[in-house]
Structures are given as structure tokens and as C-alpha cells.
Amino acid sequence: MSQRLTINMNNRPIYDIVYEQDFQNLAKELEPFGISERKLCIVTDSRVKGFYADEVRDALKDSCREIFVFDFPDGEQHKNLDTVRNIYEFLIQNKFGRKDMLVALGGGVVGDTTGFVAATYLRGVDFIQIPTTLLAQVDSSIGGKTGVDFDQYKNMVGAFYMPKLVYMNVTTLKTLDDRQYYSGMGEVLKHGLIKSAPFYEWTIENMYEIHDRDLDTLEDMIYKSCTCKKIVVEKDPTEKGERAILNFGHTIGHAIEKAKNFELMHGECVALGCVAAAYISWKRDLLSKDEYYEIRDMFVPFNLPISIEGIDPEEIYGLTASDKKVEGDKLKFILLKKVGKAMIDTTVTREEIIAGINEIYFTDEDWDE
Numbered sequence: 001m002s003q004r005l006t007i008n009m010n011n012r013p014i015y016d017i018v019y020e021q022d023f024q025n026l027a028k029e030l031e032p033f034g035i036s037e038r039k040l041c042i043v044t045d046s047r048v049k050g051f052y053a054d055e056v057r058d059a060l061k062d063s064c065r066e067i068f069v070f071d072f073p074d075g076e077q078h079k080n081l082d083t084v085r086n087i088y089e090f091l092i093q094n095k096f097g098r099k100d101m102l103v104a105l106g107g108g109v110v111g112d113t114t115g116f117v118a119a120t121y122l123r124g125v126d127f128i129q130i131p132t133t134l135l136a137q138v139d140s141s142i143g144g145k146t147g148v149d150f151d152q153y154k155n156m157v158g159a160f161y162m163p164k165l166v167y168m169n170v171t172t173l174k175t176l177d178d179r180q181y182y183s184g185m186g187e188v189l190k191h192g193l194i195k196s197a198p199f200y201e202w203t204i205e206n207m208y209e210i211h212d213r214d215l216d217t218l219e220d221m222i223y224k225s226c227t228c229k230k231i232v233v234e235k236d237p238t239e240k241g242e243r244a245i246l247n248f249g250h251t252i253g254h255a256i257e258k259a260k261n262f263e264l265m266h267g268e269c270v271a272l273g274c275v276a277a278a279y280i281s282w283k284r285d286l287l288s289k290d291e292y293y294e295i296r297d298m299f300v301p302f303n304l305p306i307s308i309e310g311i312d313p314e315e316i317y318g319l320t321a322s323d324k325k326v327e328g329d330k331l332k333f334i335l336l337k338k339v340g341k342a343m344i345d346t347t348v349t350r351e352e353i354i355a356g357i358n359e360i361y362f363t364d365e366d367w368d369e
Helices: 026-033 046-060 081-093 108-123 134-140 170-175 178-195 197-205 207-211 215-235 242-247 250-259 266-283 289-297 313-320 350-360 364-368
Strands: 003-009 012-020 039-045 066-072 101-106 126-131 145-150 153-160 165-169 333-338 341-345
Touching: 003 215, 012 215, 026 046, 026 126, 026 165, 039 046, 039 081, 039 108, 046 066, 046 101, 046 170, 066 081, 081 108, 081 145, 101 108, 108 126, 108 134, 108 145, 108 153, 126 134, 134 170, 134 178, 134 215, 153 250, 165 170, 170 215, 178 197, 178 215, 178 242, 178 266, 178 333, 178 341, 197 207, 197 215, 207 215, 215 242, 242 250, 242 333, 242 341, 250 266, 250 313, 250 333, 250 350, 266 289, 266 333, 266 350, 313 350
Parallel strands: 012 165, 039 066, 039 101, 101 126, 126 165
Antiparallel strands: 003 012, 145 153, 333 341
16 A cells, blocks of 8 residues: 655645655656756665665666765764765765755664755755655654764754655565664654554554564554654644654653663663653653553563663763753653653753653662562
8 A cells, every 4th residue: 555644834735755665656756856857866874775775776767867876884873974074075076966866765864864964065955765764764754853963962963954755665674673673663652652542552452463564554553653743743843842742752762872872772762761751750640650550561562671771870860961952951851641642841850850760770689679
């Protein structure tokens, strides 16, 4: 089956998200952007290049003026300004102009980096997203956030810049290893928790099909998950207000990512952050005890962690102070009122955050119990 979702802002369509099970219609989807007169550069990483770069190039080569492939090493550690510089250099050497287009082929690192290059090269060129990981398909490719890490600070340099199209071939999820696949489920579950209790329940009810990577189920799940994000970003495209609820689990999750030198995957850290934030929500009497434990325990069947060893709660708390969501001396912390309903709070205290971190911190003493 094939589905389509349109992102609208200020009452006008901005771009479509297309859900397919192959690359067969990719060239047709790009025809409205006049690619016959454009040069295209597929930007990808060293891992994805081996899987899909030739297939995407073959799908597009007869429809555009000229096509190039640029790849950089796989991994979060390469999501930085050095990679951006290398892409700039490649584009300049191959005489890319303002009317040419970039194609981001890969996961969130590729999409975020390519989007930032597109936003800043020659003051802005068009780009499209072809996300190949579950995490990118349900999260980073949607909403126009682009950027790279700066030293240990995640996504500290970036821009809001919308793609012309997001084209999802869900069969790419078949080539993900289990850990990377289930990392994406951290964001899927988060979307249900903050915006749609029915979708959250649907995800749990379809757990076995999700485990089996049934393509029709995955297409439906990604469509529903993106719909949750669409509702939020359309109301607040540049995160001045409600869009901040998408950061549920991210304040503590990002801090854990940094403290662990990105050894854990993003979705794994988001799951840990969601558990900590749900715990704080319970202690504030927003959630019942049963609701908290059900939320916590439902990450486990999707192979996501709910506890972590080898962290220093004080260090994690300290890292939250450098989070992008700090405004002045107030941290925007996202709590849950109930499943499907999130809220922004600027009064969460140091003691509450430390308590949330301690809830997910598995110590040596815990082994003895």
C-alpha cells in the first residue's frame, strides 16, 4: 500500500511525506521540482552507501541533469562541522548552484547534517529526505530541524529548514540490525505517550507484527507516528511553545548520551529519559503509581532499557544544565498528565531530576537485592 501525509504551515502545504515499499516512484515524486534541469547530490554515510546509494542513483539518473554521491563515515561522532566542511568542498568542486538539490539518504545523522548543509550552502538550496532508519522515519526527517553536534554538545549548531519532500521506503528497515531498529521504537512510543493514547495502545496491540517487521504494519505505524508529530510541528514549527513536548524524555536522555560518549543509541537514551520523566510525573501526582509502572515496563518488550549502570547522577544532572531547552535559568521539562497528554513545566527542581535519574540508575547494591 502507499500513503501520503502533507505537512502544512500557515494554512499552506509545505511538503509531502510519501510512504512506499520501494524506490519505484521516487523520480515521479521529484518531477514537480524540475529535476530534469538540476544536478543532484546524494549525501549518505559509508554504511548506507553500500545498501542503497546505487539503487537511488539508478532510480534518479535518467530524470536529472547529473547525479553525484558523497559519503562520510558512519556514526554520531561524524555529525560535526568537519563533515559539513567536506560536503561544502565537494559541492563547490562540482559546481553546485542554488538551483541544484541535495538528497539525504540515511539515518538521522545524514538527514540532520545534509539539511544543515542545504540550509547554509549558498544561503539555501533545496533538499529532500530519504530516511532509511526507523528513528529517522518517525522523528528526525519530520519537522525541519537540521544541525550538527559541537564538541560534546548535541545539535548545538543548526537551523530550521524544511525539505521539499520526505520519501520513505519502509523496506529499508529490513536491513537494520535489531538494536538500531528497536532504538526507533523509543520515539514511536514517545509519540503515543505525549499525543495519542489510542496510537500508544495500537503499538502495544501490534507488538508481534512490529517484531516481525511486517511491512504493512510498519507503514501504518510510521504513518500514525508521523501524524502525531505533524499535529505538533504544524502548530509550532520553530519550537516557540507546544513543540517542546516532543522533547519528552530528551532532557535526561541527551545527558545520558553525552555522559556515555554516544555509546548508547538515541532511542535507548530517550526510553531511559521517558522513564525518569514519567517517574517525576508520578511523584507529582500527575500519574498514578500503576500508570507509571505500566509506562516503564512497556519499553521492555520493545528491547529498550529502563535502567542503566555506570553513570553518575550528579554528572547527568549537570549536563542537563547545558541542554538547548534551558531558557535563562529555567529548564523546560516535559511531564505527563496521562498517556497521550504531555505538559511543559519550568518548575522541576534539581532534587526531582536527581530522583528521576536515581530511579533508572542500577547500582552495585541493586545486584545484591
